[in-house]
Amino acid sequence: AQRVTQPEKLLSVFKGAPVELKCNYSYSGSPELFWYVQYSRQRLQLLLRHISRESIKGFTADLNKGETSFHLKKPFAQEEDSAMYYCAFRANTGFQKLVFGTGTRLLVSP
Amino acid sequence: ETGVTQSPTHLIKTRGQQVTLRCSSQSGHNTVSWYQQALGQGPQFIFQYYREEENGRGNFPPRFSGLQFPNYSSELNVNALELDDSALYLCASSSPVLNTEAFFGQGTRLTVV
Numbered sequence: 757a758q759r760v761t762q763p764e765k766l767l768s769v770f771k772g773a774p775v776e777l778k779c780n781y782s783y784s785g786s787p788e789l790f791w792y793v794q795y796s797r798q799r800l801q802l803l804l805r806h807i808s809r810e811s812i813k814g815f816t817a818d819l820n821k822g823e824t825s826f827h828l829k830k831p832f833a834q835e836e837d838s839a840m841y842y843c844a845f846r847a848n849t850g851f852q853k854l855v856f857g858t859g860t861r862l863l864v865s866p
Numbered sequence: 867e868t869g870v871t872q873s874p875t876h877l878i879k880t881r882g883q884q885v886t887l888r889c890s891s892q893s894g895h896n897t898v899s900w901y902q903q904a905l906g907q908g909p910q911f912i913f914q915y916y917r918e919e920e921n922g923r924g925n926f927p928p929r930f931s932g933l934q935f936p937n938y939s940s941e942l943n944v945n946a947l948e949l950d951d952s953a954l955y956l957c958a959s960s961s962p963v964l965n966t967e968a969f970f971g972q973g974t975r976l977t978v979v
Contacts, residue, residue: 799870799970799973800956801969802967802968805967853899853914854899854911854958858908859908
């Protein structure tokens with residue numbers, strides 16, 4: 757079955773602390789992995805995708821095919837990082853369906 | 867470049883009624899996907915339209931149907947509304963040829979009473 761697991765519903769940290777949002781996927785093929793973010797009152801938007809290997813707003817994520825994980829990390833959290841984060845994958849077949857996790861709410865306190 | 871727009875933003879319907887939601891895709895994107903996001907859940911894939919035809923469907927009953935028009939805009943129709951259909955409905959556009967990510971609209975909040 758195609759599934760994305762985000763074990764934490766809520767992650768609360770202080771400003772300047774490191775952050776790691778966990779994501780594991782279940783898919784037998786070769787997926788493309790994404791992190792989408794939703795800030796308060798804004799639309800769902802792409803944060804990063806694994807094929808681009810970019811660091812966006814200080815966030816990075818490495819695809820570990822052995823552990824089927826795509827954890828999102830940031831060394832020093834900022835208050836403006838507070839948002840809902842969704843991990844998602846897309847089968848590498850040209851078909852555009854995204855499979856999302858249930859999301860993790862990140863709360864960064866001053 | 868215009869983004870993905872959805873209308874209406876909010877809607878209240880009675881159980882058993884029918885509803886039509888609309889989506890304009892981002893410029894240059896020929897594929898539109900629809901998602902249902904229930905409270906506290908991640909978006910769930912409903913179906914995808916490409917070149918005016920449905921070419922992929924998630925685990926949703928036939929009373930969920932759609933259309934895509936020559937300008938790539940799309941509609942989602944839901945017949946015989948049930949209380950469990952209350953959710954945020956998201957539209958996303960993309961271009962498989964350009965291998966873009968999915969760009970999402972703001973969503974339509976549907977409440978069925």
